[in-house]
Structures are given as C-alpha cells and as structure tokens.
Amino acid sequence: MTQSQTIPNRTDESLNPAERAAIDSVPTGLYIGGEWRETAATLPVVDPATGRTLCSVSDAGPDDGLAALEAAANAQADWARTPPRERSEILMRAHRMLLDDADRLALIATLEMGKPLAEARGEVTYAAEFFRWFAEEAVRLDGGYMTAPAGNARFLVARQPVGPSLLITPWNFPMAMATRKIGPALAAGCTCVVKPAEQTPLCTLAIADILRQAGVPAGVVNVVTTSDPGALMTPMILDERSRKLSFTGSTPVGKKLLEQCAQTVMRTSMELGGNAPFIVFDDADLDAAVEGALAAKMRNIGQACTAANRIFVQRGVIDDFAQRLAARMAALPLGRGTEPDVVVGPLIDDAAVAKVTELVADARSRGARVLLGGEPLDGPGNFYPATVLVDVPDDAQMCHTEIFGPVASLTPFDTEEEVVTRANDTPFGLVGYVYTEGLRRGLRVCEALESGMVGLNQGVVSNPAAPFGGIKESGLGREGGLTGIDEFLETKYIGVQL
Numbered sequence: 001m002t003q004s005q006t007i008p009n010r011t012d013e014s015l016n017p018a019e020r021a022a023i024d025s026v027p028t029g030l031y032i033g034g035e036w037r038e039t040a041a042t043l044p045v046v047d048p049a050t051g052r053t054l055c056s057v058s059d060a061g062p063d064d065g066l067a068a069l070e071a072a073a074n075a076q077a078d079w080a081r082t083p084p085r086e087r088s089e090i091l092m093r094a095h096r097m098l099l100d101d102a103d104r105l106a107l108i109a110t111l112e113m114g115k116p117l118a119e120a121r122g123e124v125t126y127a128a129e130f131f132r133w134f135a136e137e138a139v140r141l142d143g144g145y146m147t148a149p150a151g152n153a154r155f156l157v158a159r160q161p162v163g164p165s166l167l168i169t170p171w172n173f174p175m176a177m178a179t180r181k182i183g184p185a186l187a188a189g190c191t192c193v194v195k196p197a198e199q200t201p202l203c204t205l206a207i208a209d210i211l212r213q214a215g216v217p218a219g220v221v222n223v224v225t226t227s228d229p230g231a232l233m234t235p236m237i238l239d240e241r242s243r244k245l246s247f248t249g250s251t252p253v254g255k256k257l258l259e260q261c262a263q264t265v266m267r268t269s270m271e272l273g274g275n276a277p278f279i280v281f282d283d284a285d286l287d288a289a290v291e292g293a294l295a296a297k298m299r300n301i302g303q304a305c306t307a308a309n310r311i312f313v314q315r316g317v318i319d320d321f322a323q324r325l326a327a328r329m330a331a332l333p334l335g336r337g338t339e340p341d342v343v344v345g346p347l348i349d350d351a352a353v354a355k356v357t358e359l360v361a362d363a364r365s366r367g368a369r370v371l372l373g374g375e376p377l378d379g380p381g382n383f384y385p386a387t388v389l390v391d392v393p394d395d396a397q398m399c400h401t402e403i404f405g406p407v408a409s410l411t412p413f414d415t416e417e418e419v420v421t422r423a424n425d426t427p428f429g430l431v432g433y434v435y436t437e438g439l440r441r442g443l444r445v446c447e448a449l450e451s452g453m454v455g456l457n458q459g460v461v462s463n464p465a466a467p468f469g470g471i472k473e474s475g476l477g478r479e480g481g482l483t484g485i486d487e488f489l490e491t492k493y494i495g496v497q498l
Helices: 017-024 062-081 084-100 102-113 115-136 176-188 201-215 229-238 251-261 288-301 315-330 348-363 418-422 438-446 486-488
Strands: 028-033 036-039 042-046 053-056 144-147 154-161 165-168 192-193 222-223 242-249 269-272 276-280 309-312 369-372 389-391 407-413 431-435 453-457 491-497
Touching: 017 053, 017 102, 028 201, 036 309, 053 201, 053 222, 062 154, 062 222, 062 229, 084 102, 084 176, 084 201, 084 269, 102 115, 102 201, 115 176, 115 242, 154 251, 165 229, 176 192, 176 201, 176 242, 176 486, 192 229, 192 438, 201 222, 229 251, 242 251, 242 486, 251 269, 251 438, 276 288, 276 418, 288 315, 288 407, 288 431, 309 315, 309 418, 315 369, 315 389, 315 407, 348 389, 348 407, 407 418, 418 438, 431 438, 438 453
Parallel strands: 165 192, 165 242, 192 222, 242 269, 276 309, 276 431, 309 407, 389 407, 431 453
Antiparallel strands: 028 036, 028 222, 042 053, 144 154, 154 491, 369 389
16 A cells, blocks of 8 residues: 655745734733733744744743743732632633634644644644633632541641742643643642743743633733743743643653752642544544544544554454554545645644655665555655555654654553563553453453543543543643642642640
8 A cells, every 4th residue: 555755736935914913813912911012032942744834932031931930920829719600701701702703713823833724723622621621620629628537626628829830831732731731820829920931932921811801810811932841941941940740741851840940939830742643443433433533543644642553453353453453544635734624634843754754764674564654754744654564563762752743653462461561561661552342341441551541432531621631651640530630739738726
C-alpha cells in the first residue's frame, strides 16, 4: 500500500483575508497587570504548513517575568476574597465567549499549530468546557467540621487558595491546556502567570483577551511569551511569592523544574510524557478497535502525550487488523489544516519531522515492515505521511520514546500475561488502551496496567469532567475532574477548644 509523496492542494501559501484578520485580531504584547506591554525584542510565530511567519509577538525577559509575578502577587488577596459565585460567573462568561468565537479561535490554532480546522474547532469546545466545569466547581469548595475524639474540642477544616501560580503550557493543545490550568486556578481563588509554548503563543494571548473582556480583574491572569523559557521562568520559580507550578511538557524538562521547585518547596503539578500501549485481543470487535486506534494514534497528527505509541495485537488477528488500519490511514487526506477535509496536517517543526524520520528508519533497520508511508514528503512545510509499521521489535527506539507523529507501530503478542508485562515495561505511565469483548479480561488488564488512565474499548479518554494525569515518570497530580481544583487549594485545620 503506497501513499503520494507530495503535498497536495498547496499552490497558494499566502494568507487569505479571513486568515489575516484572525491573526491580526490577537494582541501581540505581554499581558501584565491588566495591560498589554510591547518589548523591544520579538518572537516570530511560524505556520508549520508553510514555514512562513504569521506575525511576531513580544519576547519577554527575566524582568518581564518578575513584573508579571508582582502583578499576580499584588492581586492575590483581593481575588482570594472575591466571592466564589462571582468567580464562577466570570468563568461562565468566558466559556460562552469562547464558544461564540469558536471559528476565529479555531483558525488561529490551525494557523500557528497546524492541526486540521475541524479538530481545532473541537479543541475550542474542549477548552471552553474547562471554564464551565471549574465555574461549577468554584461554588462547591468543601471543608469540614467534626468533634474531637475526646469530645472537648472541635476540628474545622478549611480549603484556601494556594496563591500565585505559574502555569506552563505546551504547543500541541495550546488552547485547551491553557484553560485546563487557568480554569481551576481562578476557581480556587489563585492568580496566575501563564507562559505558553514559544511555537504557539497566539492561542493563549487570545484567551487572555477574552478573560479580560469577561471581567477578570487586572493582575489575576498575566501572560508572558518568550523565546528563552529557562531564563524567564527560573527567577519566578525561585521567588518565594510563587506558590504553585503547573507544567505540561516533556519528562526531562519536568524533572529540571522539580529540582528548581524544591528550593522553595513549591507545590507542583506535572503532566509529562507518555508511552501508551494500545492492546487488541483476538476477541475484540476489530472494526471498533481500528477506529479506536485511529482516534488514539491520529488525534492531533499523533502529537499528543495520550497517543497510542505501542500497538500490541494478538497474533491471530494482527494481519487482519494491520490491513484494516493501513487502509483507513491511507484514506486520510493530507495537507494544510485550513483546507477542506484535511485530516493529516503538518508536524510542529523541522525537528519533529527529523525525529519521526529517524525513529522509522531505526525500526526498519531492526526488521519492522512498512505497510504504509515510511518516508518524509517532498515540498515545503513540516509534513510526514500517515505510516503503518508491523513487527516492530521491543528494542526499537520508537518503543521507548514518544513518536509524536502519524506513525502506527504494531507488534504481535500471544498471551494476556505477556502483553501486560510488555506494556508495563516502561518508566512512563500516562494512559493505556484495551480492546476486548471479555468483561472480566478487560477489567483484569485495566487494573494491571501501570497507568493513570485506561480506555476500555475507547480510543479517547480526555474529558474535563474526568481526572487527567499519570504515574511513574508521566507526572504528578491530576487536572480536570473533581480533583483538578485540589491542586490549587491548601488544607487548613483549625482546632477550637470548648
């Protein structure tokens, strides 16, 4: 099975009027203390489908970061005293404003990140839902009252905002990851400084402007964009006014941040890398399993920490499954994300293409067979075709690192015990997927997998109402769900002597 090695329908790389208007609608300065500030240095924002610069944004330095932290610290006391209902109503207004502005926001996300427009619209809806979920949680913060065992005192338990929070978001879901952090911070009564990824700053700047319009007071949300995250963030992390760091990104960077946070014993939440196993047993509904694998592998062009990284298929059905999956992936239109019906857009940058190319070459050198794709595409832009590899050995590099591209890596297994052992043979533990029609087997395997989340007969697990996060080197803490707001709250015990 082959796929065209050129990129179709990309004769005009200039922005059309609607695209230009969407980009021009976003403020490009730093948002500090309720004001937009320009800097002398600027950071280019590049369309990964064309390599062309969309615009430039302000490039913050350490002093700008400390100014943003000062604004957040100055606003903290008043925001913590703001009634929960008022905080809730602001977030609910922001939720409605995101949905009303979905077309513009989706176009911004597609242009700066590359994901297909239909998927970008889905991300806007997903992002807005975090504001609604945490708007509802803001008015449900609980506490406690109990009688001391000896009967002579009472115990009061209060939950209070942790304080100014540093939020670092990734480039792959620039809108949803911003709201997933900002939403619970604001609901809990915390102010924040947001540092978006340098590749995709526009989505966060657009959200900051919407929050301003929704009524978030000056200094409660601050956004700093930079080409040098280390220089910007280190002084803020080491500053004792910062009381919380929430980071989504790679495990190596997360480990460095944890070392820095230890200096002030700062509260941390870490959503780090993954190496998700996708397990298909021979009793599975293969049509459903193929569709689930397609969703788990190809969401965001494979550039997701939840992407199916190692697809284990029981030996008796692997050939059938591989052919079906390859046929489905071969039919996915490839091109610039703004084009109609495109499903496979560009990867984020040249380095991403180089990484995927190297991983595929390594797997082939170790005996993996190519059913589809397998070679980088000619032409401008950071494109790699949908690819299916079969018989990928466990010692292949792609079995030990996130592929972060549209490459499905298939390998056979024989027994339940074997596949669970192989699936758990990784320092990561974010998510796993299991396809089987056997209820008892499904529950056994889900409980045995060492991961923070498992999809049983479903290829997408992310939901604002569910706790998102991993174990082992995939992270600390949870985002979303009933526990998501806990990451931004401290528990205070008050003893009352009677």
